[in-house]
Amino acid sequence: MAEIKLKLKKKPSFPLEVDSITPDNFVGKTAAEIKKLEIYHGKDLVKLGDFFDVSGKSTDLKETTIIIDGDVSRAKRVGENMTGGEIIINSDVGMHVGNQMKGGKITVNGNADDWAGAMMEGGELIINGDAGHYIGSAYRGFWQGMKSGIIRVKGKVGNESMLWAKSSKPSNKWPTLYCGSAGAFLGIHNHGGTIVVEGDVDRCTGADQAWGTIVIKGKISRILPSYKKMGQVDEVELPNGEKIVGKFIEYSGDHSVNKETNGRIYIAV
Amino acid sequence: MVEKKIKTFYDVVCPFCGTLCDDLEVDIDVKENKVIEMRNSCQIGTKKFFSSNPGSHRYLKPRIKDNGSYREVSWDEALDKAADILIKAKRPLLYGFSSTECDAQSRGVELAEILGAILDNTASVCHGPSLLAIQDVGAPLSTLGEYKNRADLVIFWGSNPVHAHPRHLGRYSEFVRGYFRTDGRNDRFIIVVDPRNTHTAQIADLYIRVNPNEDYELLNAIRATLRGTEIDEKEVSGVSKEQIQELVKILREAKFGVIFFGMGLTQTLAHHRNIDTAICLVRELNDYTKFLLCPMRGHYNVAGANQVFTWNTGYAYSIDFSRGYARYNPGEFSSVDLLMKDEVDASLIVASDPASNFPAASVKNMFKHPLISIEPHETPTSAFADVILPAAFAGIECEGTAYRMDKVPIRLRKVKDAPGECLSDKEILERLIEKVKHKLGD
Secondary structure: OEEEEEEEOOOOOOOEEOOOOOHHHHOOOOHHHHHOOEEEEOOEEEEHHHHEEEEEOOOOOOOEEEEEEOOEOOEEOOOOOOOOOEEEEOOOEOOOOOOOOOOOEEEEOOOEOOOOOOOOEEEEEEEOOOEOOOOOOOOOOOOOOOOEEEEEEEEEEOOOOOOOOEOEOOOOEOOEEEEEEEOOOOOOOOEEEEEEEOOOEOOOOOOOOOEEEEEEOOOEOOOOOOOEEEEEEEEEEOOOOOEEEEEEEEEEOOOOOOOOOEEEEEEEO | OOOOOEEEEEEEOOOOEOOOOOOEEEEEEOOOOEEEEEEOOOHHHHHHHHHOOOOOOEOOOOEEEEOOEEEEOOHHHHHHHHHHHHHHOOOEEEEEOOOOOHHHHHHHHHHHHHHOOEEEEHHHHOOHHHHHHHHHHOOOOOOHHHHHHHOOEEEEEOOOHHHHOOOHHHHHHOOOOOOOOOOHHHHOEEEEEEOOOOHHHHOOOEEEEOOOOOHHHHHHHHHHHHOOOOOOOOEEOOEEHHHHHHHHHHHHHOOEEEEEEOHHHHOOOOHHHHHHHHHHHHHHHOOOOEEEEEEOOOEOOHHHHHHHHHHHHOOOOOEEOOOOOOEEOOOOOOHHHHHHOOOOOEEEEEOOOHHHHOOHHHHHHHHHOOEEEEEOEOOOOHHHOOEEEEEOOEOOOEOEEEEOOOOOEEEEOOOOOOOOOOEOHHHHHHHHHHHHHHHOOO
8 A cells, every 4th residue: 555645835826737646647656756746836837846745655556545635725636537546635625626537536525626527437536525516527518528437425516517427338337426415407418427416406407318317315496397297216226226215206307308218307205 | 172171981880789780971070080970870889989089088198007196108118017017927817809809809819828828708708608508519500691581580588689789670680671571570570588578578579578597497398398298387487388388389380580699598597508408499490490599799899709719729718828728618717717716916908897897806806916908998997907008999990800799700990090199909919919028038
């Protein structure tokens, strides 16, 4: 087990872009080498060591764990494109944490800003606080967002989470979001994503959903007029095989996309 | 021989709103260098031409703020100070550009790239959501001439052209006679969807009153009904199920329909998702008939700003050059969001007045840091600027190109000289680029 500890030593005056902080970049490097990695501060290219104290070293990607301490709420793009290893962030974190990650695990012991886990292709992102908008969503103009992996948010996620999520049955990829509660337009343009909400959600959930499953254990402020009530169920089986027991009302939609649809929203009775 | 005092210009293009009317007649008092009479123009366009006349509101020389008061300086000194501010800044913002011509906008892109700055235009607070939606789901658009000649069903959704684009109705969408619409107004069915019974709604054939901020649900219900699903709810967003069914029938039976949409869709809750679903509705209507849509652009060249930024950088607005190449992400690099988080340490505002229409908290942050304003006359923004660079009115005091709301480029004309030492936006930015390059050692 190789642990690398990063500690923010001074507060940046502008957001840092730390896309070099990934287990992939750290593997096989000593603390001194890691300090020399480049990050952006505003428009200045600086060294990671200018803002972080670094200790430990890494040998094998699977075994690499990066632990980040200090307030990194203005550090963007932690864990971008990572394929393995683990990152633990013991504070709030800035935008784009774990965006496009393909494997490994990120744990945020605080809140995450917008675009956390955007366009994820694998791995697991755990946020033990609230998250901003566009969680697990597609970037502007992309028609395929999160393709695989799991995001777990303890608190609330903002608007338009899981935008353009895309599952694949042949390759058994089921992008999934578990969250405490959610803002508006949850799962908009959903193409197979799975969303489980423990609490309440805001308006327009599942707007333009072509297919996919959204389970709401709390209340919905207003269901879209294009959803049709189907009946009551005692159990919901998610595409990944997981079963959720409880009384739910099943709605089909979004019927504004197609008259016949495999999109479903389950709302607790 | 009597000296000719008045010169009349014909077919002048109006640099006010996105309609870009090109049939104005302007009388200029040559000796006084003043606009004295306007014909064919609407009230707001006329006002803009008259506001270009010399007066206490116009800046005649560059100004620098020293210890709280302004002093007039030479162009060299003012540009020197402006260049110093921009070079010193770690995250400068270049904003505005929608009320100037395309060459100046292009220079703005060049300057932003040199500085590694944030580049944004006013689409960020008006039709930016339309652009986001278009990137997500595409858009069936056309030129205004097509609508004029063919459309027999015209829908104004969240827009009020009687006040915002006064001559739009007469030139393209309502009263004008077209090739296939020979009887003008009688050949068109006009629908207005708006929470308020606006003056446009009062002259429509059908007015649909939608609850504020609930346009998305209404569009969604229309789409579902169009797809053949009977909706469960009796009433959606204040509109009854029967009325929705009636509306869908009208939409399907039209020969050629068009939706003109404005701020009422883009800047109410749901923003770009309203446009997203409106575009999807239009796309689906094309299964039955011909249907298109058109954003009612506000500033006369905001469409041009999007075009120029796009052909230079690949993106229409909210562009960040901090890593040396263009990146785009509204919400992260859009001016309001950056100012709200206080992530900008100097601003250059070109032909725009963010102090009047940005949220107060963001304007407060903008005023905390050095501010340069390229502006022909006093505005709430320029009143707080550290450096004021006086510009000529594009389209009145200098030539240029502007893009109409349907993205048709039209050449602007010069009808009079600029007062004092005013220069065109393009020349000011060119000189500023030269200064910046010189200081950076290029």
